[in-house]
Amino acid sequence: MKLLHQSLKDTLLDLVFPQQCLVCSKEGKLFCAQCSDSLSYITPPVCTLCGHHTGDDGVCPQCMSGKIHLDGLRSVFNFEGGIAQAIYALKYHNLRSVAPLLGTFLADYLKQNPIPADIVVPVPIHHSRLKYRGYNQSLLLARELCLHTGLKLDEHWLERSLSSAPQARAKSRTERLENVKNAFIFKYPTTTTPRVIIIDDVATTGATLNACAATLKEAGALSVWGLTIARER
Incomplete structure (x- = not known):
């Protein structure tokens, strides 16, 4: 309703x-x-894990040196120009009418670049931030994606238990990793081992999505991919 x-x-x-x-x-x-x-689409070649644009195919040095829980991360656009303005308007200026268009971009990408999945889970925000903002932009995007693809959405699997500073304020990769360490919990035990796609608006280092993936893998997820509208170069 x-x-x-x-x-x-x-x-x-x-x-x-x-x-x-x-x-x-x-x-x-x-x-x-x-x-x-x-609009600046991300084009191949990209790292097979983090999806960052690279000079050649394969795993980038950053992924080779880190502990990656995600099976892969893909983004549709570079975080710049009109897409950056759209995400900023959705996230900080209550322009929820942007979500259907951005969700369509995600759906179109997934149709052209299939990722095996049984369920879609949005990156959760802490209840204090949800109360302040009034909505979770990642959930709005996930709903639109599922509307256009027929994938099942579960917005309750993950909960953000720690109210850390926004990732945008963390300057280094180390700070971002520390900022989301143990920040998420899996709420509902399950006997299934689904393949999951996690939805977020922007990926910078991928730390938030990787932390979500770690929690889901610990709970028994068979595979976990991240999908975002954009990522920073």
């Missing part, structure tokens, strides 16, 4: 205040045709 009310609210707002391009402010769509063409 909440989703229906939000959808009706967004529709009415669009009628009163028509959508504008997030980049050039042209009326009509969140990305006009010209600005949509300028």
